[in-house]
Amino acid sequence: IEAHPNLSDAAPVALSYELFPPRSPAAAESLWNTIRELETTEPDYVSVTYGASGSNRDTAVELIHRLLLETTLRPLAHLTCVGNTPEELAEIIGELLDTGVRGILALRGDKPKDGAEPAPGSLRYAQDLIELIRRVEQRRSALLCAGKIAVGVAAYPTRHPESPNEAHDVEVLLAKQRSGADFAITQVFFHTEQYADLLTRARRAGVTIPIVPGVMPFTSLRRVTRLGELSGVEPDPKLLERLAAADSDVERHRVGVRATVDLANAALEAGAPGIHLYTFNEHQSALEVLDKLALPRHSRAASRRNAIARRQLAS
Numbered sequence: 001i002e003a004h005p006n007l008s009d010a011a012p013v014a015l016s017y018e019l020f021p022p023r024s025p026a027a028a029e030s031l032w033n034t035i036r037e038l039e040t041t042e043p044d045y046v047s048v049t050y051g052a053s054g055s056n057r058d059t060a061v062e063l064i065h066r067l068l069l070e071t072t073l074r075p076l077a078h079l080t081c082v083g084n085t086p087e088e089l090a091e092i093i094g095e096l097l098d099t100g101v102r103g104i105l106a107l108r109g110d111k112p113k114d115g116a117e118p119a120p121g122s123l124r125y126a127q128d129l130i131e132l133i134r135r136v137e138q139r140r141s142a143l144l145c146a147g148k149i150a151v152g153v154a155a156y157p158t159r160h161p162e163s164p165n166e167a168h169d170v171e172v173l174l175a176k177q178r179s180g181a182d183f184a185i186t187q188v189f190f191h192t193e194q195y196a197d198l199l200t201r202a203r204r205a206g207v208t209i210p211i212v213p214g215v216m217p218f219t220s221l222r223r224v225t226r227l228g229e230l231s232g233v234e235p236d237p238k239l240l241e242r243l244a245a246a247d248s249d250v251e252r253h254r255v256g257v258r259a260t261v262d263l264a265n266a267a268l269e270a271g272a273p274g275i276h277l278y279t280f281n282e283h284q285s286a287l288e289v290l291d292k293l294a295l296p297r298h299s300r301a302a303s304r305r306n307a308i309a310r311r312q313l314a315s
C-alpha cells in the first residue's frame with residue numbers, strides 16, 4: 001500500500017505541479033519528457049486534472065496509473081462531481097483507491113454550457129463530493145491502513161464567478177474544511193494582495209487548512225488571456241501590456257518568468273505554505289521559475305542539478 005501523501009502535515013514549503021492527461025500519442029510523448037524533468041525536482045505531489053463530466057476519465061486514470069508504477073511521483077487525482085451520479089463517483093473513487101491513489105482534489109467542475117440543471121439526487125457542490133470521498137474511505141478503512149486519504153479543494157483569491165461576493169467564497173471554504181478537506185489550492189491570481197487577503201479573511205473565519213497558491217507561468221500572452229476567459233479571473237493589464245510589448249519570444253519569456261517569480265516569492269512572503277505550479281504539460285517555464293524561487297525548505301534546484309549530474313554520469 002502506497003503511503004498517503006499526508007498533505008495536511010506537509011513540510012513548511014511544499015512544491016507541486018499540475019498536469020493534464022495527454023490528448024494524442026505525440027502529446028503523451030512530450031508529457032513524459034516533462035514528467036521526467038519535473039521528477040528531478042522531487043515535488044511533494046503532481047496533480048492530474050479531470051475533464052468536465054469525466055470526458056477524459058480513461059486517459060486520466062491511465063496517466064495516474066503510470067505515474068504510480070513508473071515514477072517516484074505521488075499523484076493527486078482531480079475529480080469533479082458535475083455530470084456523474086453519486087454511484088458512478090463512488091465507483092471512480094474506489095477505482096482510484098485500488099490503483100494506489102491517496103490524494104484527491106474534490107471539485108464541482110464547471111456547469112454544463114447548455115445551462116442544464118443537475119439531475120435529481122446528483123451532487124451539487126464540491127462539499128458533497130468531499131463527504132462522499134470520506135464515506136468511501138470509511139467503507140475501505142481496512143485497505144487504507146497506511147493512513148487516510150488527503151482531500152484537497154479549490155479556493156478563490158478573487159470571487160468565484162457564480163458567488164455573490166468573496167465573503168461567500170470563504171464561507172464555502174470553511175464548509176469544505178468542515179466536511180473533511182485537508183488543504184486547498186487556489187485559482188490563478190495576478191496580484192499578491194489577492195492571495196494575502198484570502199489568507200487573512202480565511203483565517204479570520206476559522207479556516208485552518210493550508211491554502212497553497214496556484215501559480216501559472218506567465219510566459220505566453222495567448223495562454224494568460226485564454227485562462228482569464230476560462231476562469232473568469234481578470235489578467236493584470238500591466239502584465240498583458242509588458243508581454244505584448246516584448247520584441248521577441250525570448251524577451252517575452254524572460255518578462256513572463258520574472259513576473260511569475262515575483263508573484264510566487266511575494267506569496268511565500270505573505271505566508272504561503274507551498275507553491276503549486278500550473279505547468280500546461282511543459283517543464284521549461286516551470287523549472288525556470290523554480291530555479292529563481294526562494295523556496296526555503298531545501299533547494300529544489302540543487303536536487304535537480306544533482307539528478308542531472310547523476311544521469312550524465314550514468315550515460
Ligand code: FAD
Nearest residue numbers: 049050052078107108109110125126154162163185186187
Ligand atoms: P464549489 O466549491 O462547489 O463552488 C461552486 C459554486 O457554488 C461557488 O460559487 C460557491 O460559492 C457555491 N457553493 C459551494 N458550496 C455551496 C454551498 N454549500 N451553499 C451555497 N453555495 C455554495 N475543473 C475541472 O473541470 N477539472 C479540473 O481538473 C479542475 N481543476 C481545478 C483545480 C483548481 C486548483 C481550481 C481552483 C479549479 C479547478 N477546476 C477544475 C475548476 C472548478 O471546477 C471550477 O472553478 C468550478 O466552477 C467550481 O469548482 P469548486 O470545486 O470550487 O466548486
